Amino acid sequence: MAGLFAALEASSLGPVLLATKAELHEGNTRHAQGGIAAAIGPGDSPEQHLADTVAAGAGLVNEENARILVESASRRISDLRRYGVHFDSEGVGPAFGREGAHGQARVLHALGDRTGAAVETALAEQVKNGRVVIYEHTLAVEIVMVEGQTVGIRALEQQSGIEHFFEASAVILATGGAGAAFSHTTNTPVATGDGISLAFAAGAEVTDLEFYQFHPTAFRQEGAPPFLISEALRGEGAVLRNHRGQAFMGRYHELADLAPRDIVARAMISEMRASNSDHIWLDCTVLNNLNPIERFPGIASFCRERGIDLRKDHIPVAPAAHYLMGGVRTDNWGRTTVPGLYACGESAATGVHGANRLASNSLLETVVFAKRAVEHIESNTGGAMPPSSDSIPFLPAGGAPVDISTIQRLLWKHAGIERTGQELRAGLAVVRAWPMNPRVVSRENHELAWLSIFAELLLTAALIREESRGAHFRTDFPQRDDERWGRHLVFHRAD
Ligand SMILES: Cc1cc2nc3c(=O)[nH]c(=O)nc-3n(C[C@H](O)[C@H](O)[C@H](O)COP(=O)(O)OP(=O)(O)OC[C@H]3O[C@@H](n4cnc5c(N)ncnc54)[C@H](O)[C@@H]3O)c2cc1C
Numbered sequence: 292m293a294g295l296f297a298a299l300e301a302s303s304l305g306p307v308l309l310a311t312k313a314e315l316h317e318g319n320t321r322h323a324q325g326g327i328a329a330a331i332g333p334g335d336s337p338e339q340h341l342a343d344t345v346a347a348g349a350g351l352v353n354e355e356n357a358r359i360l361v362e363s364a365s366r367r368i369s370d371l372r373r374y375g376v377h378f379d380s381e382g383v384g385p386a387f388g389r390e391g392a393h394g395q396a397r398v399l400h401a402l403g404d405r406t407g408a409a410v411e412t413a414l415a416e417q418v419k420n421g422r423v424v425i426y427e428h429t430l431a432v433e434i435v436m437v438e439g440q441t442v443g444i445r446a447l448e449q450q451s452g453i454e455h456f457f458e459a460s461a462v463i464l465a466t467g468g469a470g471a472a473f474s475h476t477t478n479t480p481v482a483t484g485d486g487i488s489l490a491f492a493a494g495a496e497v498t499d500l501e502f503y504q505f506h507p508t509a510f511r512q513e514g515a516p517p518f519l520i521s522e523a524l525r526g527e528g529a530v531l532r533n534h535r536g537q538a539f540m541g542r543y544h545e546l547a548d549l550a551p552r553d554i555v556a557r558a559m560i561s562e563m564r565a566s567n568s569d570h571i572w573l574d575c576t577v578l579n580n581l582n583p584i585e586r587f588p589g590i591a592s593f594c595r596e597r598g599i600d601l602r603k604d605h606i607p608v609a610p611a612a613h614y615l616m617g618g619v620r621t622d623n624w625g626r627t628t629v630p631g632l633y634a635c636g637e638s639a640a641t642g643v644h645g646a647n648r649l650a651s652n653s654l655l656e657t658v659v660f661a662k663r664a665v666e667h668i669e670s671n672t673g674g675a676m677p678p679s680s681d682s683i684p685f686l687p688a689g690g691a692p693v694d695i696s697t698i699q700r701l702l703w704k705h706a707g708i709e710r711t712g713q714e715l716r717a718g719l720a721v722v723r724a725w726p727m728n729p730r731v732v733s734r735e736n737h738e739l740a741w742l743s744i745f746a747e748l749l750l751t752a753a754l755i756r757e758e759s760r761g762a763h764f765r766t767d768f769p770q771r772d773d774e775r776w777g778r779h780l781v782f783h784r785a786d
Pocket residue numbers: 292293294310311312313314315316317318319320321322323324325326327328406407429430431432465466467468477478479481482485486518519613614635636637638650651652653654655657
């Protein structure tokens with residue numbers, strides 16, 4: 292969504308090339324279900340949306356940027372409509388869904404629970420019919436710099452094996468998240484955090500990598516593919532139940548099933564432990580006056596294929612890696628600390644999510660900051676985001692394992708929902724011992740190398756942050772410590 296929107300908006304400025312490593316539609320965007328948050332309904336206001344965003348972010352939200360996020364929502368929703376996205380309606384106005392930690396029902400959705408697919412299809416259609424040059428199956432492998440200025444990218448066209456140099460006056464990274472780094476995830480396999488390692492190699496600062504949001508309710512059944520069971524179901528009244536059939540969330544938080552995601556995920560882990568099970572049940576038989584099959588057609592059909600009828604049965608769910616709050620550090624124009632290099636969408640860390648993202652703010656973030664990056668490029672003012680005064684110089688060990696599942700298991704075990712210094716240190720020792728093999732140049736090998744850097748940075752950041760905040764939970768430091776840790780951890784490449 293970030294890449295498509297940026298390309299569309301930039302196409303009036305001059306030639307635009309869009310390189311994507313798989314097919315155009317592949318990415319996390321297509322799988323987004325719940326929708327896009329926008330305080331445009333009656334009785335709502337950007338001010339209330341901002342307050343919810345700041346509260347969810349656990350003390351680390353950049354309020355200036357979050358204000359831009361919520362105040363731009365109405366204009367970006369209009370842009371999406373102009374590009375052909377049809378949001379679901381109720382009566383004469385749009386239908387608003389409610390999700391966890393939102394004080395209001397303010398989540399616009401399309402095609403029921405297929406919002407991401409609706410948005411992606413509409414934007415991709417516009418891009419294909421416009422002036423943007425599209426290279427599919429083309430992997431960005433290097434941000435090319437000359438005298439400290441970005442001059443383009445090197446990219447590997449996978450089918451021919453040809454490596455191109457694409458010259459550009461500005462490069463916008465929109466490479467998405469890194470959920471594929473964990474064994475249990477809601478993300479697609481393309482989410483390998485490439486942009487973070489590419490930008491880091493080019494000298495850009497990266498930040499907040501210890502903050503990985505685990506979604507409480509991913510479908511969990513032996514052999515089933517990654518699949519999210521949207522929080523919007525709980526917004527409509529669905530209830531989590533333990534193996535004794537008890538609705539337990541009220542014991543953990545006053546908002547019960549709509550508590551912030553980190554709290555729900557940890558409560559579920561605790562209930563799962565107590566019953567020695569790998570899942571919890573989601574009861575959708577109690578939805579408020581609506582037919583789950585009409586409102587959530589995608590989830591209903593996925594469950595039906597596995598013999599589960601939402602009107603009668605409960606869904607087996609468990610937490611899984613979902614959303615990276617951190618990424619390439621940017622200002623509110625999408626500028627990184629490297630001149631000519633911009634980042635937006637999930638690969639960027641604009642600071643609007645702090646230590647924990649408010650549900651459905653991420654799709655909004657993609658379009659708000661993609662637009663601003665293009666506006667900044669248009670202004671021709673150049674420059675870069677000033678570097679952080681306490682950025683940590685870091686040199687990755689540089690090795691990699693032979694397969695991705697080694698990394699996935701390692702991060703799930705050592706840097707999952709509950710972390711300890713001992714586990715994080717042990718994980719780091721394993722990463723640092725991975726061999727440095729000369730490898731055949733392929734997408735898979737590039738991804739392994741980038742994921743290894745990402746894993747090392749994440750483990751290091753999580754080890755340094757000796758407190759619990761937002762999505763980062765240390766059982767050996769269970770309290771939030773604002774005095775020591777009310778700040779961001781930023782890294783740049785030591786050489
Ligand atoms: C199951 C699921 C449900 C979600 N539901 C919601 C929701 O309801 N509301 C919400 O706000 N958010 C939701 N999210 C989060 C949201 O979908 C993502 O944060 C958002 O779509 C990210 O968009 P993006 O454009 O940054 O990345 P993506 O959509 O992931 O796109 C990244 C693109 O970059 C390409 N790429 C990556 N590396 C390279 C490389 N080296 N070279 C070339 N191309 C590359 C990929 O192929 C892909 O096309 C959900 C996420 C998931 C996984």
